[in-house]
Amino acid sequence: MTVHSGDVVTTPRSDGASRGPDGPPYLAVRDLSVAFPTADGEVRAVRDLSFSLALGRTLAIVGESGSGKSVASLSIMGLHDRGSTRMSGSITLGGHEIVGMSPEELRHHRGVAASMVFQDPLTSLHPYFTVGNQIVEAYRAHHRVNKRQARERAVDMLARVGIPNPRRRLGDYPHQFSGGMRQRVMIAMALVNDPKLLIADEPTTALDVTVQAQILDLIRDLQRDFGSAVLFITHDLGVVAEIADDLLVMYGGRCMEQGPMRTILGRPLHPYTWGLLLSVPAVSGETDRLRPIPGAPPSLLAVPSGCPFHPRCAYRDRVPYDQCREVLPDLYPRTADGTRTSRCHLADPERIFTSDVLPRLS
Amino acid sequence: MLTYVLRRVLSAISVILVTLVVSFGLFFLAPQDPAGVICGPRCNTQRYQDIRASLDLDKPVLVQVGSYLKGLVAGRTYTSSGVTIECPAPCLGYSYTLGQPVTKLLAQAVPVTVSIVLGAAVVYVTVGVLAGTLAARRRGSAMDRGAVGVSLGLSSVPYFVVALIVALYATFLPRSEYHSLLDNPFAWASGLLAAWLTLGFTNAAAYTRYSRASMIESLGEDFVRTARSKGISERRVVYRHGLRAAITPVATILGVDMAFQLTGAIFTERIFGLPGLGVLVLRAFGQSDLPVLMGGVLVGAVVLVTLNLTVDLLYTVLDPRVRLT
Numbered sequence: 001m002t003v004h005s006g007d008v009v010t011t012p013r014s015d016g017a018s019r020g021p022d023g024p025p026y027l028a029v030r031d032l033s034v035a036f037p038t039a040d041g042e043v044r045a046v047r048d049l050s051f052s053l054a055l056g057r058t059l060a061i062v063g064e065s066g067s068g069k070s071v072a073s074l075s076i077m078g079l080h081d082r083g084s085t086r087m088s089g090s091i092t093l094g095g096h097e098i099v100g101m102s103p104e105e106l107r108h109h110r111g112v113a114a115s116m117v118f119q120d121p122l123t124s125l126h127p128y129f130t131v132g133n134q135i136v137e138a139y140r141a142h143h144r145v146n147k148r149q150a151r152e153r154a155v156d157m158l159a160r161v162g163i164p165n166p167r168r169r170l171g172d173y174p175h176q177f178s179g180g181m182r183q184r185v186m187i188a189m190a191l192v193n194d195p196k197l198l199i200a201d202e203p204t205t206a207l208d209v210t211v212q213a214q215i216l217d218l219i220r221d222l223q224r225d226f227g228s229a230v231l232f233i234t235h236d237l238g239v240v241a242e243i244a245d246d247l248l249v250m251y252g253g254r255c256m257e258q259g260p261m262r263t264i265l266g267r268p269l270h271p272y273t274w275g276l277l278l279s280v281p282a283v284s285g286e287t288d289r290l291r292p293i294p295g296a297p298p299s300l301l302a303v304p305s306g307c308p309f310h311p312r313c314a315y316r317d318r319v320p321y322d323q324c325r326e327v328l329p330d331l332y333p334r335t336a337d338g339t340r341t342s343r344c345h346l347a348d349p350e351r352i353f354t355s356d357v358l359p360r361l362s
Numbered sequence: 363m364l365t366y367v368l369r370r371v372l373s374a375i376s377v378i379l380v381t382l383v384v385s386f387g388l389f390f391l392a393p394q395d396p397a398g399v400i401c402g403p404r405c406n407t408q409r410y411q412d413i414r415a416s417l418d419l420d421k422p423v424l425v426q427v428g429s430y431l432k433g434l435v436a437g438r439t440y441t442s443s444g445v446t447i448e449c450p451a452p453c454l455g456y457s458y459t460l461g462q463p464v465t466k467l468l469a470q471a472v473p474v475t476v477s478i479v480l481g482a483a484v485v486y487v488t489v490g491v492l493a494g495t496l497a498a499r500r501r502g503s504a505m506d507r508g509a510v511g512v513s514l515g516l517s518s519v520p521y522f523v524v525a526l527i528v529a530l531y532a533t534f535l536p537r538s539e540y541h542s543l544l545d546n547p548f549a550w551a552s553g554l555l556a557a558w559l560t561l562g563f564t565n566a567a568a569y570t571r572y573s574r575a576s577m578i579e580s581l582g583e584d585f586v587r588t589a590r591s592k593g594i595s596e597r598r599v600v601y602r603h604g605l606r607a608a609i610t611p612v613a614t615i616l617g618v619d620m621a622f623q624l625t626g627a628i629f630t631e632r633i634f635g636l637p638g639l640g641v642l643v644l645r646a647f648g649q650s651d652l653p654v655l656m657g658g659v660l661v662g663a664v665v666l667v668t669l670n671l672t673v674d675l676l677y678t679v680l681d682p683r684v685r686l687t
Contacts, residue, residue: 077591103596110593118591123584127683128606138592173682189592 025052026229027076027114027197032089032099034071034080043300045071047253049089053246055196058223058230060244060261062237062276064297068253069233073199075099076231077116078106094196112142114197115190120206121182125174131158131185132170139192157188161218180211184218191222198223201233216242237280241265249273252298252308255331259340269334269342269349272309274357291360307345315352319345367675374667381663382656386427389652399650400458413458416440430455454660455653457646464657467642472661474540475638477550478557478630479623485562487616490569491609497570498577499600509570516567522629528560529633535559538634557634561627565619572612580608610680617673624669625662 034046046068053059061069074080076091078098091098093113098106118124126134135154136147143150151170158166161184174182183203190198200219204212220243223230232243240247244261249272257270268274275293295312298304310316310324323329323345331341346352397413398405411420418426429438433453440447440456447463449456454464497509516524529538535556541549580586581604589603590596628640639661646654677684 079587079590107593107595110591112593116591118584118588120584124588126585126589126603126607128681137594141592141594175683186588193593 024054026055026094027231028052028090028092029072029076030090032072032075032091033087034068034075035086036084037086038301041301044303045253045300046075049250049255051248051255051258053197053229053231055229056223056227057245058232058243059246059248060232060234060240061248061250062234062240063250064235066297066300067250068300069250070201072250073116073201073231073233076197076199077110077114079116108142111138111190112193112195114199115193115195116199116201117183117186117190117203119202121179121186122174122206124186125182127174130171130173131177131189135185135189135192138189142193153192154188157192158185161185161188161191161222163188179207180214183207183211183215187215187218187222191226194226195228197229197231199231199233202235204239205234205236212239213242219243237265237276249276252303253300254308255343256309257342258331259334263340267350267353269340269353270344271313271315271346271349274353275312277361278357307343315346318352363678370671370674374671377667378660378663382431382660383427385656385659386430387423389656417458454657457651457654459649459651460654464653467654468639468657468661471637471639471642473542474636475624475627475631475640477540477543477554478561478627478636478638479620481551481554481558482561482565482623483616483620485558486565486569487612489562489566491573491605491612493566493570494573495577495600495605495608497574498581501578506574510574513567513570516564521564522633524564525560525629525633528556532556538636540636554636557630557636560634561623561630569612572615573608576608576611577604580604583607610677613676613680614673617669617676621666621669624665
C-alpha cells in the first residue's frame, strides 16, 4: 500500500489555518524517482517521493546531507542535467507537468512558476555583474519591458526585501554586500517575477544566527504578502519549528515521516526523527555531550536493504523476524484522516516515544 | 588606483634601467672584442683605434654607461673615419655593420613583430576560446574529444615544422611580405596572413585547452546554476555568465604569451621572410653588433614590463572584486 500525502496539506489544520486559504495543491509530486548513472554505479538520489503543497503553505523537507532533499528540489526546477539524469514519476506545478517538459518550456517556467534561493549567496550570485544587472536580467527574461522599467522593478524589489538605499545599491557588486544583505538580494531576484512557489534550499545555513532569524522573518512576510507556496529545504530543526506548516523527513532518498509540523515535532513516530530530535543540543541545563545518531548516512550508491535506516536504528530488535533488514516498510497512515504517515515496522511507536524517547528529550 | 599605476610605472622604469646596466656589463665582459669584429679581415692599427674611439671603448666602462644613458635622453654624435653621424634622442647607439642608428633599425623592425603577434593573437584567442567553449559544453562528446585530440596533436609538432610546411606548401595564401599598415592596410593584412594563420592556429591548440578547462570549471559554479534558475536562455547562461567568468584566467596567460612571442617570433619572421625584431637581433648576434643587441634587450624588457602592467590593470576591468592599492 502506498499513501500519497496529497491529502495531507489540503486538509484543514487542527490549530486553525492562519496562513492563507487551503486550496488545491499548487505543487504535486507523485512517485518521483531520480537517479544518476555514474562510473561506480547508479546513484538513486530520490525514490518514490510523493508530496503536495498548496499556495500559502510552507513545507519543510529535512534530512542529513545526502538524503536526496536538494536533488528533489532541483528536479522541481528542472535544473538537473538532462543528459545524465533518469527521472520517473510526476511533478505538476499549477497543473503543468514538469517531468518530460521540453527545455524551452521549462525555461519559461523557471523563475515564474517556481524560483529558487540557494544556500550560499556569495557563490550563487555572479561576482562580475552588479546586483541590479542580475535582477534586471531575471525580470526581462519573462517580461517585455525596457531597461528603465526593469530597473524600477529591481529598485522596488530591493526595497521590499529591506535593503536600505536600494536605488544606489543597484550598481553595487555582490561582494560589496554583507552576507545577510546578499541573501536578501537573492530573495529579491527570486521573487522579481512573482513566482507562486519559492524553493529555499538551506537559505540560512551560510549565515550567522541573528541574520538567520531576520531572513526567516522576511521569507514569512513575503509569503504572506505574495500568497505563494514555500518549499523549505533544511537540516535545522530549529528553523523548521520557526517556519514550517508541514514537515517531510527524508532519509536515504526516501520519505520516512510526513505530516503537520507541530504533530511531527511534538510526537514523532519514526526512530530516525527521534534521533534527529535527540541530537539537537540543549541550550539550557546540562550541556555535557552531543547525542548524535550512531553511524553515518547511507551511500546512495548502495542503500541498505529493507528499511534504509535499519543499520542505525536502536529499535530494530523490537520488530520480529528481522523484517527491518528484509522488508521496506510502507508509508503507513498514523491518523484516521491520513494527515500523518510514517515508514516504520514498529507496532506501537507512540508508546515507545512516550516511554523511551520523551524522558531523554527534556 | 592612480598612485598604484604611478608606483608600477616607476618600478618598471627601474627594472628597465637595471636590465640595461646588466646587459651593458655582460657585453663589456664578453670575450669578443667588438672593435676587432667590426674592423674585419682587412684591419690595420689606425682603423682599429678609430673604431675603438668611436665606440668609446677606449674610455672607462662607467663613462661608457654614462654616455649611453645620456644618448638615450639627449642624443649623441659618432665620428667614424672622419665622418660625423648624428644620432638623435633617444639614441641607442650606432650599428657599424649596418651603418644605421639603432633607434631607426628598431623603429623599422618593431612594427613588423607587433603586427605579427597581435594579428596572430586575434586568430588564436577567437578560435581557441570558441572551440574550448563548445568542447566544454559538450564535454565527453565526439566533438569534445576531437577538439582536445587535434589540439594535443597540433601542439606536439614543433612549431617551426608547421611554419615551414605552411611556407612551402600553402602557396594559395598571399605572398608573405611586410607593408606598413598606414601606407596600405590591405597589403599589410594580406602580406601577414600566412604568418597570422600559422602562429594563430598552432597557439589556438593551447588556448582551446585553457578555455575548455576554465569553462568547465565556470559552468560548474553556483552562479551558473542561479542564472539557469532565472529562466534565461541557455545560450545566455553559457556565453554571458559562464564565459564571462572563464575568460579572466585565459587573459592572464595571454599577457605572458604575448610577451614571449614579441621577443621570440624569430621562427615566424625568418621562415616567412618578415624583417622583424627577431631577425634583426639574431643577425646582430652573429655579427657581434653590440649596440643592436642591447637595443633588442631594451625592447624586450620594455615589452615584458608593459604587458605585465597591462594584465594587472586589465584585472580591475575583468574582475570588479580586484582593487589595486
